[in-house]
Amino acid sequence: MNYKISYFIIAAAMMFSTASMAAVTAEEAEQLKTTLTPLGAERAGNADGSIPAWDGGYTEVDPAFVPGKPGSKRKDFFASDKVLYTITSQNMEQYADKLTDGLKALLKKYPDYKMNVYPTRRSAAAPQEVYDNTFENATRARLVSDGFGIEGAIGGTPFPIPKSAHEVMWNHSLHWEGKRIRYTSDCYLATPDGKIRLSSKGEQTKMWPYYIADSVDGFDGFTIRGHYIQAEPPSKAGEAIMAHDVIDYGNIERGIWQYLVGQRRVRRAPSVSYDTPDTVTSGVGFFDEAFMQFGPWNNHEYKLIGKKEIIIPYNNNRAAAASPEEIMGSNFHNPDLMRWELHRVWVVEATLAPGKRHVVAKRKFYYDEDTWQIMLLDGWDAEGNMWRFAYNYGLLAPEIPALVGSTYWGVYNLLEGGYYVNGGSHSDDAIQFSIDSSVEADQITPEALAEMGAR
Secondary structure: OOOOOOHHHHHHHHHHHHOOOOOOOOOHHHHHOOOOOOOOOOOOOOOOOOOOOOOOOOOOOOOOOOOOOOOOOEEEEOOOOOOEEEOOOHHHHHHHOOHHHHHHOOOHHHOOOEEOOOOOOOOOOOOHHHHHHHHHHHHHHHEHHHOOEOOOOOOOOOOOOOOOOOHHHHHHHHHOOEEEEEEEEEEEEOOOOOOOEEEEEEEEEEEEEHHHHOOOOOOOOEEEEEEEEEEEEEOOOOOOOEEEOOOOOOOOOEEEEEOOOOOEEEOOOOOOOOOOEOOOOOOOOEEEHHHHOOOOOOOEEEEEEEEEEEEOHHHHHHHOOOOHHHHEOOOOOOOHHHOEEEEEEEEEEEOOOOOOOOOOOOOEEEOOOOOOOOOOOOEEEEOOOEEEEEOOEEEEEOOEEEEOOOOOOOEEEEOOOOEEEEEEOOOOOOOOEOOOOOOHHHHOOHHHHHHHOOO
């Protein structure tokens, strides 16, 4: 298949096969320069001041930090903040309207768990070019392929003033966290009997053609190209997964490959999606839980519930810099290292679509209004039991600038016990990105994957 097909041609073809959904008007888009932030959040704080107004985010770079240098760790930019209040199983009803069902279940399951809530810091920021592109996207981006594709968007939030659940979902898929990135990534598991072990460790490399292309016409329709090359444990060293994700699942074939050392070849792996057990997490997680959302998501139907004030993880640089011994508890992460804040979030509910199958029959997503990232995700099984609680701790990286979530996420199993954290490096170079301009598309191909994975 020719992966260089012009996105312009693809978009034109879709006009004949799928009815597109209208973008916002120019008058509505002007709100992005007044009452809304450049990415579409409410600029103003909330009524009681517990959520402050957005003032541009946090962009002050730490001069002592060197991206990618071993031992150079991002500091906790808000280390002087004091805990406002602590939520436990004993007082959780007092804060029930600010907690997701997953958080309530976690507090009930583990009575010694707690949430330290800090002052809300609306630290999210992005470069001016992202803001400019977002403004243009507001009036030109449209849903196609029954909501599972987009046309007319590039280099910014596609739907800063969303009208539907699908638009909010795409905002997460295309949220800003830089253009190119490399980092050491590892996954630690806490088993149901409380044992901690390393599931995998390797190098994660990603680039975002969606943010690199300089125009809609120059974009080939592949939103992100990335691969993960596993180094540990020794039995899995050299195994690799590569993904070329797309902006339209209805009209562009997603590229997904896997390299298995025993087979000595790269093969297409369409099963690396949906509820297939994720090999990186030793099968504890599902592939579509990766990065809070990974690959196609058309097995469910989606409903936009609206916006709520919810306590979510945010600005967790202190936790990101901790060692596995410091952060990993037998049943849950060390609560004293976690930072929770009150933010406005968009809520989307997903239920299994007719004729489709997925072991997680119902999900509820919580999207941070300032970044469009999924910060929390609740999941129920087919019997209606609260089962899976996914979290994204959010790392503040002013040098990008961005609040990055794809490097510190995981899932609690609320039925069987146990949890995992994935994407984070707890080594000497804890979650230190190398924002490497040399990462190009020809380094993230099936041919290159075979060379990198070979042992």
